[in-house]
Amino acid sequence: MYGSDNPDFIGRTRRSRLIGLKELPPPYPNGWYCILESSLLKPESKRYVSCLGEHFIIFRSIDGQVSVLNAYCPHLGANMALGGRVKGDNIECPFHQWSFRGSDGSCANIPYSYTDRKGIKVRRWICRELNDNIFIWYHSEQKKIQWELPVITSIENKDLIFHGSNEFYVDCHIQEIPENGADLAHFSAVHKTCLFASEQNPDKSLLLKYAQHRWEAAWNTSPSPKSHIAVLQLTHYLQMFLKYKMFKIDINAKQVGPSFVHLDLKSSVFGQIDILQTVTPIEPLVQKVSHRFYARRVLGPMVKLMIFAESVMFERDMVIWNHKVFRNTPLLVKEDIAIRRFRVWFSQFYTENSMSFIDARKILDW
Structure with a gap:
């Protein structure tokens, strides 16, 4: 279990971040939500x-x-x-x-x-x-199903086996988590430092001189004719001694609705790895985030390393999410166009009648 699930901590941070904040999006966008892993039932x-x-x-x-x-x-x-x-x-x-x-x-x-x-x-x-999880259809006005979740054939057919998972409790609005993929500038700012660097002050780590994570990213909604799907294309490699590129991984991340992501990883070292991310709002400002890792059986040790690496990278984002406020009208520059496009795309999951933003003070009553 990763992340803080201490109720007192969550309560204190939630209240401190609501000071001076007047508006938040509706807390539960419409779509499919994972509520339980199949193996637990x-x-x-x-x-x-x-x-x-x-x-x-x-x-x-x-x-x-x-x-x-x-x-x-x-x-x-x-x-x-x-x-x-x-x-x-x-x-x-x-x-x-x-x-x-x-x-x-x-x-x-x-x-x-x-x-x-x-x-x-x-x-x-x-x-x-499906995909080793149980999902429910949630709609604030109880409307019928508007789209279906994809079946990941490599998982359903057991071509790739389950190797492990992680689980986090994040103190933020649900929109903050998928929006992170469209925030292309944050990859270098938050995720460049070697994952083995000190968590307290990673920028001053000696490892920064010898090993850095490099990211090339593009976010788009146009590759899919289905409006509820967005795609993030990522290429990651480890740059050694500021010169040599190693461990290149190509990542195709499909955001399906507000809470489900399928990450298809391909690497000459790791082979094919599928990661399923699910986000479930426990409360309006508490999200349960889970990642499940699938690969061929022989890749077991490498996948364990990847679970560790992904957990470290995710926790770096959590440090930000747990102590930030939601900006309804953020100050963006032209290079932030993917964030602007993301917000337009994500707005489809809010019911039209509920698009008047809720008073953040009401969150304290949940």
Whole structure:
């Protein structure tokens, strides 16, 4: 587990950054969100997850079907994920044994009553299980699915195997994280210093004279006809003694909606590596970010090194995110055109009626 998940720390930093801030974008853009890793949900088991301002019960039937419902029973409000039982396609409430179908959320049984159950139900959430994760469709106005997540065939077909993951809790608005990819100037400013340099003052590290990370980046929405996809092209290499280029990696990063990124890495040293990034808003200013790494089995040791390297680089961004404010109207120069284009592209995930920005003071009430 990487990053700070201390509630007191999160509370202090969140409040300090809201001083003088009047506006924030809506906290939960519309789209698909990962709410659980598939491996954490065995047949006939259930999980409770709180995120996106909602409370979910996620359960798997004996035949492997996943369902997501509102966690609280409409009868007397018990949390069905805590003590409830999975029975077939149903979840049974632990308080009075009311049961609800995973297929549509309707009440399947009230053991002590002959009352007509028509109309008794809990909300069922549209979900998909793919790429080793469970996703739900979230829309602030409960509109139907507008696009689907891509299936990563190398993962689904087991051509590449899972090697490990990292997990961070970041104290910022969700838009800050994908916008980082369009902030091309930050790669040299934040990520140039060798990953083994001192975290406290990396620019003064002696390693800076011998090894530097170099980045070539371009961000675009035009390569894909699907408006919900944006593409970041990155080339990374390690420059030794300010002269020799080593460990070149070409990265094709597809941002799909507000919260899912597929990074396709190709390297003569590492071979092919796929990284899946998911961002899930736990609270309006607390994001859970996970990266899952996939490669051929023989690349295990190299992938472990890459997980370490990616974690170090991500934590450098976290230092900024955890202590910055969101600028609704940032002062940009012409070289920041990718950020401007990103903000236009990302605005599609905010509901038109909710585009009036929320008062940041309300965040304190969540």
